[in-house]
Amino acid sequence: MAAGPGGLAGTTRLERAFREEWGAVVATLARRLGDLQAAEDAAAEAFAAASVTWARDGVPPNPGGWLTVTAWRKAVDAHRAAGPRSTSVDPQVLGSVTADARTAPDIAETDMTETLGDDRLGLIFACCHPALAEDVRVALTLRFVAGLTTREIAAAFVVPEATLAQRLVRAKRKIRESGIRFTVPAPERLAERLQSVRAVVYLVFNEGFASSSGSSLIRGDMCDEAIWLGRLLHRLMPGDAETAGLLALMLLHESRRAARLAADGRPIPLAEQDRSAWNSALIAEGTAVLDEALVLRSPGTYQLQAAIAALHAAAGSFEATDWPQIALLYRALARVDPSPVVEVNRAVAVGMADGPLAGLAVLAPVLASGALAEYGPLHAAHGFLLEKAGDSERARGAWMRATETLDNAAVRDELLRRYVEPRTENPGRGVENGGSAP
Amino acid sequence: MKYALLIYSQLNADEYGAVLDATRQADDDDGPWVQYTRAARDAGVLVAAEQLTHDDTATSLRHQGGDRMITDGPFMETKEHLLGFYLFDVDDLDTALDWAKRMPTHPGQTIEVRAALAGLPWQRALAD
Numbered sequence: 001m002a003a004g005p006g007g008l009a010g011t012t013r014l015e016r017a018f019r020e021e022w023g024a025v026v027a028t029l030a031r032r033l034g035d036l037q038a039a040e041d042a043a044a045e046a047f048a049a050a051s052v053t054w055a056r057d058g059v060p061p062n063p064g065g066w067l068t069v070t071a072w073r074k075a076v077d078a079h080r081a082a083g084p085r086s087t088s089v090d091p092q093v094l095g096s097v098t099a100d101a102r103t104a105p106d107i108a109e110t111d112m113t114e115t116l117g118d119d120r121l122g123l124i125f126a127c128c129h130p131a132l133a134e135d136v137r138v139a140l141t142l143r144f145v146a147g148l149t150t151r152e153i154a155a156a157f158v159v160p161e162a163t164l165a166q167r168l169v170r171a172k173r174k175i176r177e178s179g180i181r182f183t184v185p186a187p188e189r190l191a192e193r194l195q196s197v198r199a200v201v202y203l204v205f206n207e208g209f210a211s212s213s214g215s216s217l218i219r220g221d222m223c224d225e226a227i228w229l230g231r232l233l234h235r236l237m238p239g240d241a242e243t244a245g246l247l248a249l250m251l252l253h254e255s256r257r258a259a260r261l262a263a264d265g266r267p268i269p270l271a272e273q274d275r276s277a278w279n280s281a282l283i284a285e286g287t288a289v290l291d292e293a294l295v296l297r298s299p300g301t302y303q304l305q306a307a308i309a310a311l312h313a314a315a316g317s318f319e320a321t322d323w324p325q326i327a328l329l330y331r332a333l334a335r336v337d338p339s340p341v342v343e344v345n346r347a348v349a350v351g352m353a354d355g356p357l358a359g360l361a362v363l364a365p366v367l368a369s370g371a372l373a374e375y376g377p378l379h380a381a382h383g384f385l386l387e388k389a390g391d392s393e394r395a396r397g398a399w400m401r402a403t404e405t406l407d408n409a410a411v412r413d414e415l416l417r418r419y420v421e422p423r424t425e426n427p428g429r430g431v432e433n434g435g436s437a438p
Numbered sequence: 439m440k441y442a443l444l445i446y447s448q449l450n451a452d453e454y455g456a457v458l459d460a461t462r463q464a465d466d467d468d469g470p471w472v473q474y475t476r477a478a479r480d481a482g483v484l485v486a487a488e489q490l491t492h493d494d495t496a497t498s499l500r501h502q503g504g505d506r507m508i509t510d511g512p513f514m515e516t517k518e519h520l521l522g523f524y525l526f527d528v529d530d531l532d533t534a535l536d537w538a539k540r541m542p543t544h545p546g547q548t549i550e551v552r553a554a555l556a557g558l559p560w561q562r563a564l565a566d
Binding site for chain 1: 531551
């Protein structure tokens with residue numbers, strides 16, 4: 001594997017800077033070569049050269065420029081050594097590469113650093129292209145945009161490293177051979193393609209926030225990666241409201257990380273979380289980013305979800321939360337992006353705002369449709385509302401159903417402990433959305 | 439880059455025959471496929487296009503241990519049949535996908551978009 005910078009656990013500032021530089025070099029080379037494999041190889045060689053040269057001569061004044069130009073020359077060398085026919089890169093492109101490096105080696109540096117923002121965006125759009133399978137988009141983005149190693153990504157998604165490496169090889173070949181470009185899509189395609197990019201980032205975040213495959217509820221490293229990607233995307237596309245909304249949403253969820261788990265790993269319901277343990281800096285940042293987004297007057301699902309999270313963050317207690325406003329926001333969300341999952345969350349909000357019977361009325365059609373029969377949070381919400389309505393017997397059945405359908409072991413065990421095994425003494429507290437980011 | 443837009447359909451031979459009869463009888467000079475083909479030609483991106491007979495009339499030649507066996511039928515019996523293709527010369531996959539999206543649709547139709555390789559030795563013979 002090529003220079004795989006950065007340890008996942010406890011990423012230091014230096015590692016992060018190193019990975020960022022690596023990502024920038026790969027982005028610039030990929031865009032010019034049209035080939036991720038060639039870009040990765042050249043970047044690896046440039047970083048290897050840096051470790052020798054910088055140790056001997058000191059770090060150059062513009063390390064990024066040095067690395068990019070060195071990688072560029074390595075790519076040209078690789079092309080020359082391999083001969084024109086054996087190359088995987090479009091011969092036309094490399095023809096211009098060779099001419100460029102020969103005639104104007106000094107122009108290259110300014111040229112390349114000037115287009116860096118576009119290069120990085122182009123790489124993100126290529127990695128998240130809808131012609132690639134969703135899990136492949138996630139793996140490519142973590143590898144080439146966030147700069148994680150194949151081993152780290154394989155560990156995070158609990159797949160064998162060889163399997164993941166194979167997927168990446170195939171994906172790189174597909175990008176090259178099928179003509180997926182490392183460019184920002186044309187305006188008429190931008191909205192659709194951006195949606196795919198945001199979805200990939202949010203998938204990474206949810207993988208960290210409520211792992212469906214791991215045994216621990218929060219794998220924070222993936223949350224860090226997703227927020228880093230979200231910040232990068234927001235920085236590159238500051239005028240896109242939903243991109244800002246996504247970043248705000250992730251920051252606001254992340255602000256509760258420390259309060260979501262007890263010392264022994266048990267999940268703590270939103271109602272019982274120690275709100276003083278919420279990260280006020282993240283709340284302030286998330287709220288500010290959301291305000292920026294709302295000013296752009298281009299509403300969407302991420303902004304609505306972020307607004308809901310912001311209302312939770314602003315509330316002094318579970319009871320003092322602005323539930324009527326949250327119920328309204330869920331209604332708006334259901335209009336933009338109708339789904340039974342949204343209805344479940346809306347039912348809880350309505351239950352808090354207008355009483356449990358009103359909430360149960362919202363939930364009734366979802367229960368009747370059977371669409372979410374295997375969705376644990378539905379039954380948890382049902383149990384919560386029944387309990388609140390004073391119907392403990394039926395509530396207990398709903399909790400039982402919830403434990404049967406939740407696939408997150410930590411949340412399931414907590415539900416069992418609270419509601420099913422002993423008779424509950426403290427009704428009216430739902431485990432927060434069964435562990436998924438709402 | 440050249441892209442083949444391969445049109446697969448779930449029509450069986452009888453259904454396909456009926457569709458073809460109807461198409462011939464209508465003799466429509468401004469139907470959706472005519473419009474589509476005209477638009478592609480006018481955009482200067484259309485290299486070739488063909489519509490095929492149903493694959494139940496296919497003949498396959500199989501190589502087995504040095505023999506060439508002629509068999510009656512397609513390479514593989516499948517529910518979806520390759521019934522035609524457009525060959526486009528466009529800049530990238532996104533543009534090829536745009537043309538695939540614009541194509542008239544039938545229920546059960548799938549368009550497979552495949553890029554063509556370039557610069558292979560045999561292709562020089564085409565230019566001779």
